[in-house]
Amino acid sequence: MTTTDPPVTRTPxxxxxxxxxxxxxxxxxxxxxxxxxxxxxxxxxxxxxxxxMVLAIVLGFFSLDGFGHLSFIGVDNYLRMVGDPQFWLSLRITAIYVVVVVPVMFVVSLALALLVKQRFPGVGFVRSALFVPYVISLVVVGLVWQFLLIDKVGVISRALEAVGLGGISVLGSPNTALAAVVVITIWFQMGYYMIIFLAGLQDIPSEFYDAARVDGAGPWQQFRTITIPLLAPTSFFVLLTSSIAVATGGLDLVYALTKGGPASSTTLIVYFIYEQAFLFGEYGYAAAVGSTLLVLLLLWSGLMFAVTRGGRFSNVDD
Amino acid sequence: MSTTDTRARTRFTGRTAGLMAVGLVLALLTIAPLAVMILGAFKTETDVVAPELLPTAPTTDNFFYVFTEVPFARYLLNSFVVSAVITVVALWFHSMAAYALARLRFRGREALFMIIFSTMLVSLPVVMVPTFVVVRTLGLVDSYGGLIIPAIFNAFGIFLLRQFYIALPRELEEAALLDGASYWRVYWNVVLPLSRPILSALSVFFFLANWNAFLWPLTITSSPTLRTVQVGIAGFQQQYAGNWNYVLAASTVAALPMLAIFVFFQRQIVESIKTAGFR
Incomplete structure (x- = not known):
């Protein structure tokens, strides 16, 4: 495919x-x-x-209910947001979620890519199996994991009991519920990033490794001196896209798995926005929170874009 | 995910055996939740919460129940129609826009491309409320139009197709233009046929993404007749919370088309991820 082409293709x-x-x-x-x-x-x-996008900013300055009643209220929504402990809680939960999922998923998917890059009988099956959760909808994923984690009778609950961790209600206590959301997120997305890493690994010419072997470099040395530097663009791409995807994702999963509970412990910011707008009818307030998230994401992307000089993403034609 | 290197002859050494063991264990652990789902769909109500992994008395009653108690066939049809229309129209519009951005010269082209590109940074959950307000103002709430039209437009497809067209040799197009063909003819008779590989890869990907979409269909529809399969199973679970055999059967039916697509179009899916992941 086109993955081996140089990123900048010029018009003749x-x-x-x-x-x-x-x-x-x-x-x-x-x-x-x-x-x-x-x-x-x-x-x-x-x-x-x-x-x-424009409305996201504008609507934040209005009070808007589910019936379309609109009135200008200035910065009241933003003041309310700053004083709302639920908002800060959801922001903190999202921060924890991103800070844990992004690096763990990075390491897991890179390790899996290194594994399935090897030749061994059945490697095709292993690749497919590691990727397959990605094609399942998050609603189904949420329902199935809810089933696996039912107290006492779920498959995982029984397994936990067998290793002496019985009595834990995974989805019933705040810390373990968030941990479950983290694990499930990694489970269904690792195959996607594995594919991206695999493509990156396959783009590294095998002559480099042959030369290193001739020079007597061991596997670890080869990994450190060839794989890591040559995989840098891929790694950067994975970190950028996964951080944004994780920060704005997870809503479907949380909806199907925990409904944000217990005690709001899995209320990611996107679920908080959803709840405010479509369950409580607070459209203006939800828009204010949404625009705040939008600004945070734009700042983050802008920062990333500046750090990389935007070069790898734009194919300016002259 | 077949590549030539995996087909090469491998010598069976201790290292290969070790890799194989690790790979198979990880693979089986990864697909175990899905296996539990499918097995559970064939269990009776009491069996489904019993410790045995395999159904003691396999039954297909759950599937009959799902299709007769709720209009599940309608949900499937809705999902199919909505995903198919979005995929076809989106790829058509995106390929036209991408062709213009890659080939036609006009002032402000790069600026327009950057604007389109920057909209990629914003995903639905973040602008869900204002998008809902826009769609409501247009009178599209609770209609197929509301399900389909907003989902067509995303910069991701334009971006990938533009990359593809930039890399495409332009001799054929130029020959056609010199022969006096219109830009539309060039697009329709030269560019589109050459785009077949990327369009087929993207269409699998788009269909999959839209089949699995949940948030937008959930917020924009309320009539049961407009329910997509994802909204359907989420509602189903709330209604039959205790009857996991039914919930798992419904989940299996919802997941099956995607599993089938994965089996048949694995290469296309993987290729579109690789393409997307590299620019």
């Missing part, structure tokens, strides 16, 4: 100069065609993506 110089020499009516035709080709998607993105 010749074609560009030839294009410039063409007369203006043709250029106008080209511009009109571009406009028409771009129209459907641009319009849709404007209405269903860009407009909501």
């Amino acid at each position: 110089r010749l074609a560009r100069t030839a294009g410039r020499a063409v007369e203006s009516p043709m250029r106008r035709r080209e511009r009109r065609a571009a406009f028409l080709f771009l129209l459907p998607d641009s319009l849709g993105l404007l209405v269903f993506v860009a407009l909501p």
Whole structure:
């Protein structure tokens, strides 16, 4: 596939100069065609993506209930947010979730990629099996794990009892419930990042390893001096995308697994927003929290973009 | 996930045996929850909470129950129609936009691309409330339009297709243009046929993502006739909380199409992840 292509593909110089020499009516035709080709998607993105982004900020300054009653209330929603312990709790839970899931998933999926990169009988099956949870919907995932964790009768509860940890109600106590959400998140996403790492590993020319072996480098030395540096772009990509995906994900899972409980211990910020808007009808307040999250994410992405000079992501044509 | 290196002949050494053992244990642990789900779907109400892993008296009653007690076939049909329409329309629009962004020259092209690209940073949960307000204002709440239209537009597809078109040799297109073909003809007769591999990979991925979508269908619909399968099983579980045999049967039915797609289109899924993961 195209993974081995250099990230920046340039237009051939010749074609560009030839294009410039063409007369203006043709250029106008080209511009009109571009406009028409771009129209459907641009319009849709404007209405269903860009407009909501702007509205996210605007709506935060209004009180809006489920019936559409709108009134301007200034910064009241934001003041309420700052004084709302539930908001801070959900922010803390989300921070813990991100800080634990991102590095653990990074290590797990890299280790799995290193494993399935090897040759051994059945490796195809192992790869598929490690990836398969990713294609299952989070609602099904949540329901199945809820079943596995039912007190006393769930398969995992029985296994815990067998190793002397009986009496623990995993989804019934705050710490273990959040731990369960963390484990399940890693379980269903590790295959996705494993594939990305595997592609990165396969892009490293095998001659490098052959040369290192000739020089007498052991597996650990090869990993340290070849794999880690050459895998840096992939690693960076995984860290960036997984941090954003984890920070804004988990809503479906929490909905199906715990409904944010017990004692709000699994109320991730996205679930908090959902709850405020669609269960309590506090649309304005939910929008204020959503816009805060939006700003935090934009800052984070902007920071990442600045750190990498944005170069690897934009293929500017000249 | 077949690659040539796995098919190469391997010598059976202690190291291979060790790798194989570790791999198989991890693989089986990973799929165990899904195996429990499928086995549970064939168990009776008392069996499903018994310690035995295998059903003592396998039954298919749970599936009949699921399809007769709730309009599960309707849920499946809704999910299928919604996912299929989103996939087809989205790929059509995205390939047009991507073609223009990759090939046609006009002022502000790079700026437009950066704007489109930046919308990728925002995912639904974050802007769920304002999106809901927009869709409600358009009168699309509780309709197929509300389920389908907002889900069509995301920059991810445009981005991947643009990368693909930039890498595509442009000689064929230029020959057609010199012959006097319109841009539409070039797009339709030259570019689209050349995009078949990436479009097929992306269509599997889009269908999967939309089949599994839950949050948007949940918030935008309320009529039972518009329920998708994910919303259906979530509601089903609330109704039959104690009857895990039914819940697991319903979950199995909801997961089965995706498992089948995975078995048949594994390569496409993996390829689209690799493509997405590398730019």
